[in-house]
Amino acid sequence: MLVVGAGFAGLYQLDHLRKLGYNVKVFEAGSNIGGVWYWNCYPGARVDSYVPLYQFSSEELWRDWNYSELYPSWEELRAYFRHVDKKLGLSRDIRFNTRVTGAEFDTDRDQWVVQASDGSVTRAHFIVLCTGLSAIPYIPSIAGLKDFRGICHHTGLWPQEGVDFKGKRVGVIGTGASGVQVIQEVYQDAAELTVFQRTPNLALPMRQRKLDDETNRRMKETFPERFHKRAETFGGFDYDSAALEVAGLGVRVNAVAPGPIETGMLNRFTGNAERKAGLVSSVPLGRVGKPDEIANALVFLASDKAAFITGHVLSVDGGKSAGWRADPTVRHSEVKPWNRTS
Ligand SMILES: Cc1cc2nc3c(=O)[nH]c(=O)nc-3n(C[C@H](O)[C@H](O)[C@H](O)COP(=O)(O)OP(=O)(O)OC[C@H]3O[C@@H](n4cnc5c(N)ncnc54)[C@H](O)[C@@H]3O)c2cc1C
Helix, strand or coil, X not given: CEEECCCHHHHHHXXXXXHCCCCCEEECCCCCCCCHHHHCCCCCCECCCCCCXXXXXXXXXXXXXXXXXXXXXXXXXXXXXXXXXXXXXXXHHEECCCCEEEEEEECCXXXXXXXXXXXXXXXXXXXXXXXXXXXXXXXXXXXXXXXXXXXXXXXXXXXXXXXXXXXXEEEEECCCXXXXXXXXXXXXXXXXXXXXXXXXXXXXXXXXXXCCHXXXXXXXXCHHHHHHHHCCCCCCCXXXXXXXXXXXXXXXXXXXXXXXXXXXXXXXXXXXXXXXXXXXXXXXXXXCCCHHHHHHCCCCCCCCCCEECCCECCCCECCECCCXXXXXXXXXXXXCCCCCCC
């Protein structure tokens, strides 16, 4: 059995298929496990699904693992994958730096014949492709890109040794989730930061917080129920209705965390045209702005482009509840109400 890819999906398959008694090998293009968390090690890369959802549901793996933040960073994700590897002994069956380049089915022998970038040819009865949803980074056809003589990197192919931005003039192209994350880190070192933005998105404060041992302990009491719920909902989160209601108002939700938010906040985005216009004009396209301003900007355009809502959403309809409940295991007392000027 050959599994391609050593991210969440591939590692799960390796463990699961082994337990079913198969002889399994994994081929992975990168030189370590973690999938997107191997490739996306750019400054600021982090999860926007809150803990505990972003992990395997097997108790063997969560029982003695504690995330330290509600929205873990790529560094912590890598530590998590090392923990999983140690528990399940996965690496011994993974061939790293091996990109599958082709496969043909040999009907005479009922086997796949698989070619890889190292020149090897491997036969397997089954192939399981766990190659993820972002295995091929998108590089837009920007005129002159090939001739650009400066340093140029893609967040999805970030150098493992990191990039030194100190004193440099930096341009970030794109303000999706990765763009927003990288901007907030790079501006601290760069001499100058310019953000090029074609389609503004909506970015709300994620209200990150540290998770101490006691919070982790209390959260774990809810894990079985949450993981069960996760398998039943539309988006694989432990909620359903809030996301759907918000979507109904014209904002597509990427992630919604449990807990309170300023009531009516989303109404301002979805209901009040003047307010919307104000928000749009606050971050013009291609602007060279003060780094702080860009990092903290609320970016919004009345479009159906994906909105990244990583804060807390409660009522989105000015009174009628979105059917959301606060998470009893997370303390909200320290969370200040958010407003645009803070
Ligand atoms: C910055 C960032 C933040 C994210 N945050 C969240 C979040 O908060 N919540 C959420 O649900 N999702 C999030 N995601 C989405 C993420 O893709 C999934 O959560 C998850 O990691 C996907 O796991 P996977 O195993 O399916 O794929 P991947 O993690 O993409 O792993 C696929 C692996 O296959 C390998 N591969 C591909 N092609 C080949 C080949 N031909 N030969 C050999 N190996 C190959 C790749 O090298 C890679 O290691 C985020 C993604 C990014 C980039």
